[in-house]
Amino acid sequence: MGISENRTLDSERIKILVVDDSRLLRVMMSDLLTANGYEVRTASNSFEAIDMAFYTFSPDLILMDIELGDExxxxxxxxxxxxxKDIPIIFLTAKTSPEVINRIKETTAYGYLEKKVSNEAIISAIEMALKLYSVNNLASMFKHIFENSPNELLITDLQNNKFITANKNAxxxxxxxxxxxxxxxxxxxxxxxLESPIRExxxxxxxxxxxSVAFKTYHLRKDKTTYPVQVELNVLDYLGKKLCVANVQDLTYQKVFEKKLAEKDYIIKLLTDSAFDAITVINDEGKVVFWNPAAERIFGYSEKEIINEDVHKLIVPCYEKIENSFVDYMNYFRQKGDLSFLRxxxxxMAKNKYGETIYIELTxxxxxxxxxxxxxxxxRDITEKKKSQIEIxxxxxMYFELAEHAPVGILRCDKDGNIIYVNKKVLEILGSPSEEETRKINLLTFPHLVGYGFSTKLKECLENNKTIIFEVFYKSIWGKDFWARVHIKPHIxxxxVTGALIILDDITDRKILEEKIRRQAIRLRRLSYTDDLTGAFNRRFLLKKLEEEIERVKRYGGNFSIILLDIDNFKKINDRCGHNTGDLALKYVVKTIKERIRKADTLARWGGEEFIIFLPSTPVEKATILAETLRENISRITLPCPxxxxxxxxxxxxxxxxxxxxxxxxxxxLMYRAKEKGKNCVACQKDVDHINNM
Structure with a gap:
């Protein structure tokens, strides 16, 4: 049994799973296959068969009884x-009715055997199925390479000048x-x-x-748009036909890439020099068995130089440092054919024939x-891309470092208000204990922020793609009071709009200074029209009010009155009780008058101990009544002296x-008339005639 001898020499025998509900047939089939060098497991029902196929055995071929007597x-x-799983399956059956045969054809099975067939026929059918499976895999490989090439591949029948096929990219x-x-x-x-020199x-x-020939042209799409390409043509004979294989590289992105690199003021080798991706096939010993022209362009080795050579020794930097690990990896791959641990x-990083370091993307x-x-x-050679990526x-x-140490707070949130980034200054401004605590806050729903109106403004920014700047006084949940200038800008x-960038500037010191300046300005403005000692308006303010009122009355009619009063014996108060008491007397008089007059009325210090009260829209009779009331109230003032x-x-x-x-x-x-009458009295308008006759 030459086949059996070859099987046992393999480091891992071919695995065959026998599925049959008959114990006798399972034993007989297992003995036959084991004797021919196969590793055999058996299953008596559908559940065992599925479990072994997927998990516990992973067979290379399955002999499947059709009549399992199961669910x-x-x-x-x-x-x-x-x-x-793609596993070759040969069916075993005692029935060969048309219905059964048609059902078998519906699967991708590798034929069927009648249960009474000879042992030789069984072994022959298994070997044929395994060979067919291997051929199918090989065909799948080349179909995979053709269909998934990053370049456009098109094949033309030169007899009728029509395309036979084109890959997915094309x-x-x-x-x-x-x-x-x-x-x-x-x-x-x-x-x-059709034009020279391409036609030539x-x-x-x-x-x-x-x-082979190569040239640049442009391709015309179905929608009549064009794009630049580089074409490499090869003619080959296949089954008596002359076929032309076109390997086409789309140069559209190359031109865009060249423009971007030119803007950065550095020169790189044009993509056309390394545009085609390399396709290589390496056996289980790490040696190259297939090497296309693109690989030569990328790594510098010709096909003659690289075939049957250990590719890793040639292109892996510092290979001697990882040689032991590589040997272990190749042993594992040789046994399992598993690359799933690679992403x-x-x-x-690789090196070319000239010892230069290059970056590659490998699938x-x-x-x-x-x-x-x-x-x-x-x-694919991604050396320039990698350099740009490192630069970016x-x-x-650098931008992150600037943000982290910026003198203003910087936050970024997503469209749902979740904080994505927060710098150290934000924590300082808010008085937050940590970034983690701060990021627990949702900027759109946190009640504290909603109450201060911040959430509403953020929502407006996100919904309307609108930049918003505002100032707000805020007390954080960590007890920090501050004024902030907030700048919210949508992130696009x-x-x-996928979120927002928020700049938080602590302007508390500025606000304190502004408030101080504002108060000083108010005080200065007040001093410009008030008496510093008594708080009453000054002479200049009164004159302005009287001027405005006279103009108003002249234009629209109406009336107004004034009361001029002078504190009696004020010099005696100063001389006997001191100037501090005199000043106190002035303040008491002003306080007494203010408590009685209207908001529309104006009390001004006319000079020394003289005051004038301006009463808009007030006839002299009512003004006289007010003067009498004020006289009585003033006379009740008590000073800290006799x-x-x-x-x-x-x-x-x-x-x-x-x-x-x-x-x-x-x-x-009139005031002096009152003085003459004995002081502490009121002289009014009705005395005018008398005064004029004096």
Missing amino acids: MDGIEVAKKILQK RENLGYSEEEIKNLSPRDIAPEI LIQKLCDKKET NPLEL LSPIKLNEKWHAVGIV ENMWR ESNK EKVTASFGVAGFLEGDTIDSLIKRADD
Whole structure:
């Protein structure tokens, strides 16, 4: 049994799972397969079969009895297994009715055997199924490479000049379906191929003067838009037909990339020099068995230099330091064919033939060829991208440092109000114990912020894409009182508001200074129109009020009166009780008058111990009554000395033709008339005639 001998020499034998509800048949089949060098496990029902197929055994092939006498028959079990795993399955059956045969065809099974077939037929069927499975895998590999190449790949039948097929990248970029592509010729997507010198290059290829040609042109999409491409053409014979394989690189993004790099004022090698991705196949010993021209461009090694060489020794920097780990990894891969522990795509640092360090993006896929595991690698040179990425990372690191140590608070939140970032200054301004405590706050729903109106303004910013600046006095939940100038700016990503950037500036010191300045300004303004000692208005303010009132009465009519009063014997109070008591007397008089007059009335210190009361819209009769009341109230003032406080009053009403001077003089004359009458009395307008006759 040559087959059996070869099987036992393998480091791991081919695993076969036998599924049959007959114990006798399971034992017989197990003995037969074991004798032929296979590792065998058996299952008596559908549940055991599924468990072994998925978890406990992972067979390379399954012999499946159709009539299991279970909840599911063998065909149903096979369908369930094949939904998750690609395993060759051969059915065993005692019935070969058309219905059974049709059901078998519905699965991707590798045929069926009648249970009474010979042992030789069983072994032959198993070996054929395994070989077919291997061929299918190989075909899948090349289909995978073709379909998933980052370049556009198109194949043309040169006899009818029609496309046979195009890969996914070509179909999507051109905008045609797989069926539509087959009805097109190269000139439909590349009109320039009919023009010289491109036509001459293609003719050289057809005449076998060149093995391949490359040129730049543009492709025409289905929607009539164009895009620049670089095309590499090769002619090959296949089953008596001449086929042209076009390897097309879309140069659109290359041109955009070149423009961006030019703006940063540094030069990089044009993408066309390394535009095509490398495709490599490495066997379970780490040696190269396939190496395309793009790999030569990226790493510098020609196909002759690299085939059957250990690629890792050539392109992995400091390989001698990781050699032992690499050997362990290759042993594991040789046995399991497992690359799931790698996260595709991988970004790695490599070296080229000239010892230069390059960065690559590597995608690895395991595939079994000739019963041995191989790794298919697709490699893209990302050296310049990596440099830009490092530059951007450094820039963001710098921005982060600036934000962390900024003299203002900086926050960032998402569109739901959750805090994404907060710098140290925010914690200081709020009096927060930590970043974690601060980030627990939702800026849109936290009651404290809602109460201060902050949440409403943030919501307005997010909903209306609107920048908002405002000042607010705030008391944080950690007991910190402060004034803040808040700047809320929407954060935009992909033309959508995804959150907000918030600048928090502590302006407490500024506000305190502003309040101090405001109060000083109020005090200075008050001093400009009030008497510093008594708090009554000053002479200048009164004159302005009288001027305005006279103009108003002249224009609209009406009346007003003034009361001029002078404190009696004020010099005696100063001389006998001291100037402090005199000042106190003045303040008491002002206080007494203010308690009685209206808000619309104006009390002003006219000079020394003289005061004038301006009474708008008040006839002289009512003014006289008020003067008498004030006289009585003043006479009740008590000073910290034996002297009494009294005052003499002159009451004058506005007359047609009056000026400020004439009105005040009349009131002054009346006041002196009161003095002559014995002081502490009131002289009013009715005495005017008498005064004029004096």
